[in-house]
Amino acid sequence: MQSAAVPLFSFDNTYARELQGFYVPWKPAQAPSPRLLFLNQPLAEELGLDSAVLRGDEGMAIFAGNSVPPGAEPLAQAYAGHQFGGFSPQLGDGRALLLGETLDREGRRRDIAFKGSGRTPFSRGGDGRAAVGPMLREVLIGEAMHALGIPTTRALAVAATGESVPREKMLPGAVLTRVASSHLRVGTFEFFAARGDIDKLRQLADYAIARHDPDLAGTPGRYLELLRRVAGRQAALIAQWMNAGFIHGVMNTDNMTISGETIDYGPCAFMEAYDPHAVFSSIDHNGRYAYRNQPPIAQWNLTRLAETLVPLMAEDDDEDAAKQAVADATAVIESFGPLYQVHLLRGQRAKLGLSDAGDDGAAADTALANDWLGLLHAQAVDFTLGWRRLADTAAGNDAALEALFADAQPLRDWLARWRDSCARDGATSPEARAEGMRRANPSVIARNHRVEEALAAASERGDMEPFERLLSAVRNPYADNPENAAFAEPAPAAVTACYQTFCGT
Ligand code: AMP
Ligand code: MG
Secondary structure, eight states: OOOTTSOSSOBOOHHHHHOTTSEEEOOOOOOSSOEEEEEOHHHHHHTTOOHHHHHSHHHHHHHTTSSOOTTOOOEEEOOOEEETTEEESOOOOSSEEEEEEEEOTTSOEEEEEEESBOOOTTOTTOOSBOBHHHHHHHHHHHHHHHHTTOOBOEEEEEEEEEEEEESSSEEEEEEEEEEESOOOBHHHHHHHHHTTOHHHHHHHHHHHHHHHOGGGTTOTTHHHHHHHHHHHHHHHHHHHHHHHTEEOSOOOGGGOBSSOOBOOOSSOEEOSBOOTTOOOBTTOTTOTTOGGGHHHHHHHHHHHHHHHHHHHHSOSSOHHHHHHHHHHHHHHHHHHHHHHHHHHHHHHHHHHTOOOOTTTTHHHHHHHHHHHHHHHHHTTOBHHHHHHHHHHHHTTOOHHHHTTOSSOHHHHHHHHHHHHHHHHHOOOOHHHHHHHHHTTSOSOOOOHHHHHHHHHHHHHHOOOHHHHHHHHHHTSTTOOOGGGGGGGSOOOHHHHHTOOBOSOO
């Protein structure tokens, strides 16, 4: 057993140290009756933390916010953001705190932060709290995304506070401990840009570069290159979302990271029946953040980031330099669409069992993928199951896929085209192609009805077993595990039709 004198975390807090004026030092609220609901053992190991201690009283006190671990310098970060298109010059950590940073086993710097740890100077009208259900939801979706190979922030722990949180009804309260490459957002840049504080903007941009793109540090064109790197990471990320059928639900600029990790699992969901217009968030009345809008919204958000960086690119009052900066930034923003298409097609080719031939045959492969998606859409086929059973088809079993289609004829026509493409692609054996496709097309995703089931059991009855079972299934998404077969099945259509998720919970 580790003694209390040995610090649990080895904090090294660059944000607190180097970015004074970018945050307010703050303390988490006390939880009256803490209980540890979840500890992420694999992540704890990745961070080099002692899981046995974390599971004990000391860990519980830390994760509930009752004991600030040695070396932590809790602070609420300032940020702004465009929410549903409208600008809020001041948002900030209204119910979150950055505890500090630690280097993981591979030397990567990771933020350790709370969500639901009480009011802060940025809380506005909010209560600073979070409920058990939504915090466990963040665990499930984050771990599912991580297992799918999609960059994401991850949950280290969830502690129940013993307090009740007033929402539509009273709900048990919780604190989530979140691990992220950083919590720098597009909105962090917007906060200082809105105040015209060019010195702080530069300081922030240089900090972001040191943290995420250290090879750019000190180089002359670094702010333009930072924009290009962020755009590149977001293009790759959104393509992965799209290929997983993931809908974030609230792509406000304060929820878009500089690191390229997915952040803030509120009203998000994995799509079931394929529909590009799908939207789940109860507050997204106009479908701004619908599935098919995610790439253009990412580009819109990056344009907001570009606007904050342009003044850094051309600092002296030289009009030509200013024009050039706008032109350069615009070119980066305009390259987002084509870059996104490259990432999307790379993922689609893997899902189709085709090799990545770059530009060769790109138009034909894109058409093949689009026509496949068109089929799924026309017949409301489950996105995940459709792709997964396409792998069975590669191994010679068409029946399982055909069973998903009310009218199999258009599918058969498409399969004939696809088989031609496979034949042209190379002499892979059918089984090898199917195996490769099964590594690109998950069997298990965090299906909405299963997530809700697990959260209701945990939140209403204190029964963590459905949560544990679902968590273990989504952590192993590519296996055909008979034990997890139930988690691979879609919900009855009637359930899906009225499914909504809620934000700000
Ligand atoms: P989110 O929708 O979680 O990305 O949050 C958007 C903004 O609202 C952030 O500034 C949050 O800190 C703030 N916020 C959300 N919920 C609460 C709450 N219950 N109390 C205080 N602030 C909140
Ligand atoms: Mg947020």
